[in-house]
Amino acid sequence: MKIEDKKRVLREMVLHRRFEERCYQAYIERKIGGFLHLYPGQEACCNGVMEAARPGHDYVITGYRDHVHAIKCGADPKEVMAELYGKETGSSKGRGGSMHIFDTDKRFMGGYALVGGPFPLAAGIAKAIQLKGGDEIAICFLGDAANNQGVFHETLNMAALWKLPVLFVCENNLYGIGTSIERSTAVIHQHKRVAGYNIPADECDGQDIEVVYEHARKAVDHVRSGNGPYFLELMTYRYRGHSMSDSRGYRSREEEELWKQRDPIFILRDRLIKEGALTMEAFEALEKETDAYIENEVIKFSEESPEPRVEDREKYVFADRETQLPWLTGKAA
Amino acid sequence: MANIMYWEAIQRAHDEEMARDPLVICMGEDIGVAGGTYKATKGLYEKYGPHRVMDTPISEGGFTGLGIGASFLGVRPVIEIMSVNFAWLAMDQMFNSAAKVRYMSGGQLTAPCVFRSAGGAAHQLGAQHSARMEKVFMGIAGLRVVTPSNPRQAYGLLKSAIRSDDPVFINEHELMYNMKGEVPDGEYFHPLEGSEVTRSGTDVTLFGYNISVHWCLKAAEILDKQYGISAEVIDLYSLSPLDRAGIKRSVSKTHRAVIAEEDEAPVGVGSEVIAIINEECFFELDAAPVRVHSALVPQPYNHTLEKAAIPDHEDVVKAVLKLFGKA
Ligand SMILES: Cc1ncc(C[n+]2csc(CCOP(=O)(O)OP(=O)(O)O)c2C)c(N)n1
Numbered sequence A: 001m002k003i004e005d006k007k008r009v010l011r012e013m014v015l016h017r018r019f020e021e022r023c024y025q026a027y028i029e030r031k032i033g034g035f036l037h038l039y040p041g042q043e044a045c046c047n048g049v050m051e052a053a054r055p056g057h058d059y060v061i062t063g064y065r066d067h068v069h070a071i072k073c074g075a076d077p078k079e080v081m082a083e084l085y086g087k088e089t090g091s092s093k094g095r096g097g098s099m100h101i102f103d104t105d106k107r108f109m110g111g112y113a114l115v116g117g118p119f120p121l122a123a124g125i126a127k128a129i130q131l132k133g134g135d136e137i138a139i140c141f142l143g144d145a146a147n148n149q150g151v152f153h154e155t156l157n158m159a160a161l162w163k164l165p166v167l168f169v170c171e172n173n174l175y176g177i178g179t180s181i182e183r184s185t186a187v188i189h190q191h192k193r194v195a196g197y198n199i200p201a202d203e204c205d206g207q208d209i210e211v212v213y214e215h216a217r218k219a220v221d222h223v224r225s226g227n228g229p230y231f232l233e234l235m236t237y238r239y240r241g242h243s244m245s246d247s248r249g250y251r252s253r254e255e256e257e258l259w260k261q262r263d264p265i266f267i268l269r270d271r272l273i274k275e276g277a278l279t280m281e282a283f284e285a286l287e288k289e290t291d292a293y294i295e296n297e298v299i300k301f302s303e304e305s306p307e308p309r310v311e312d313r314e315k316y317v318f319a320d321r322e323t324q325l326p327w328l329t330g331k332a333a
Numbered sequence B: 001m002a003n004i005m006y007w008e009a010i011q012r013a014h015d016e017e018m019a020r021d022p023l024v025i026c027m028g029e030d031i032g033v034a035g036g037t038y039k040a041t042k043g044l045y046e047k048y049g050p051h052r053v054m055d056t057p058i059s060e061g062g063f064t065g066l067g068i069g070a071s072f073l074g075v076r077p078v079i080e081i082m083s084v085n086f087a088w089l090a091m092d093q094m095f096n097s098a099a100k101v102r103y104m105s106g107g108q109l110t111a112p113c114v115f116r117s118a119g120g121a122a123h124q125l126g127a128q129h130s131a132r133m134e135k136v137f138m139g140i141a142g143l144r145v146v147t148p149s150n151p152r153q154a155y156g157l158l159k160s161a162i163r164s165d166d167p168v169f170i171n172e173h174e175l176m177y178n179m180k181g182e183v184p185d186g187e188y189f190h191p192l193e194g195s196e197v198t199r200s201g202t203d204v205t206l207f208g209y210n211i212s213v214h215w216c217l218k219a220a221e222i223l224d225k226q227y228g229i230s231a232e233v234i235d236l237y238s239l240s241p242l243d244r245a246g247i248k249r250s251v252s253k254t255h256r257a258v259i260a261e262e263d264e265a266p267v268g269v270g271s272e273v274i275a276i277i278n279e280e281c282f283f284e285l286d287a288a289p290v291r292v293h294s295a296l297v298p299q300p301y302n303h304t305l306e307k308a309a310i311p312d313h314e315d316v317v318k319a320v321l322k323l324f325g326k327a
């Protein structure tokens, strides 16, 4: 990666980290409700892949751990936070919540709460791209445990059969809620499971963004060149609990410490310092600046935004009735 | 009588049945080492080991089918689907295999398994985690559906469901696991069929089940104290089959009915109970029955919209007052 890109991505990753930590705080303050799944520890995965892809141009879909993916695609952090606050200005107008961030202008096709749900949706998006003849690709980010849904295998088969332009990124953080991968899955290295479908599959370190980037470039090139699907597995770790009601009794503090030594942000930071492109002081200033932005703009916007009106409760259930009348009444001209 | 929580009652039923019969097993996501999302299987893994308390992969269709297959050979699996929203993935196996196999095989094969799942809207869990789906389960031939409104029922219904030779779906509620209540010290088998008169009254019958029983009880209290209306509360803990005789008995006495459900209408317990009233005791009615239900919207995340989408005891009171021409 070019130095300039690395510096930019570091800024973004710091934003992603601080954003998520701020969500944690807002949840404790009961500003955010429902389920909240945070991303710290996995930032190099989304960032590395999307640096190799074209954010805002390629279509991205994921699960409930979706804030950072949305922001990386170009969603405004203010709107994402406002969504978590349940406000009318939120990316889903306050109707969706943390697990359902959407920003289709930025081609972020949403976060979904059912494990495995996005697999076939991603393949369907790829099918549409294929039909329309564009050069976009579909990228599906999901966890390791999602691969135990039958629909994972059904989707791989169809994607390979029809040579769909879809990249499956498996963020293997070794756990599905409180169940470790050895206890849920016969094969730890998920890319091996893909072999039977004739889909090229690769695995790499998910903590070092440059490693992710190099592997993702190969993956993205493959898919964008019309060769069909690709599966990329990134070995990573989430630092916080699965969601907010998780005391992490299923894993040891030593294991967590080991992974914290491989913090994706620190890996990139230290490399930039070593390369003479950054100083520790500059990094610390960046963190402060980021926090100030989050506080003064993101949180402020979310706090000050209005709630949806109760009269609008039924809005968005169906298409606007007026626009549908010809078909609703059978009186199409 | 022990005063214990809903989750403890469920845990105790599992424990007693597993201690009695080595073929009773339980399976589901995070139920073993982690003890269950709602603690309903707490301590069982340590006691009965991984072969009988199975932490499953996130493969609802797969593990539900696997449990049903095991039940063909006499195993009694209690299959926990973490949230009823995920049950859609398991419904093919529940409906096409478990519910139909006895019939399709002319009685040769049965699927004596229990499905347990947490339903209902908790707090701001959004559209894909707040479903009430009793309407779907209660329309399937060959499947029994029960839904406990208190710890005693939670305990006794699970005990009976495990012993029953039919597949039984138990619909629990996310907001009720910490509710406390009296449970008999000795073994207790709650009937899988019928209904309970939770409060007796003379002027109107309030039908509820699971969480809406509590709305009805609260409403009955208010109606009595503030309006002098005597409401009878019927707990429809069995949703399939519904207790036709119990519904008829009460409505023939009070001549008025309100049905409260957290599920959205149309289609559901409300419409079904009204159909039964029509069939069984139409000429006993003094007023058209009313149903109280959620708005027909995917559950909104926003707190205010969410509250506006789900009814509560006040809506039950309003419905009754309307029946009496007082609102
Ligand atoms: C169909 C379905 N089953 C179960 C759940 C509950 N659940 C939510 S996340 C999760 C674990 C998923 O783990 P993984 O795919 O590895 O993703 P991670 O959370 O680790 O990013 C489970 C079991 C769900 N949301 N949907």
Ligand SMILES: [Mg+2]
Pocket (backbone or CB within 6 Å): A143, A144, A145, A171, A172, A173, A174, A175, A176, A177
């Ligand atoms: Mg995982």
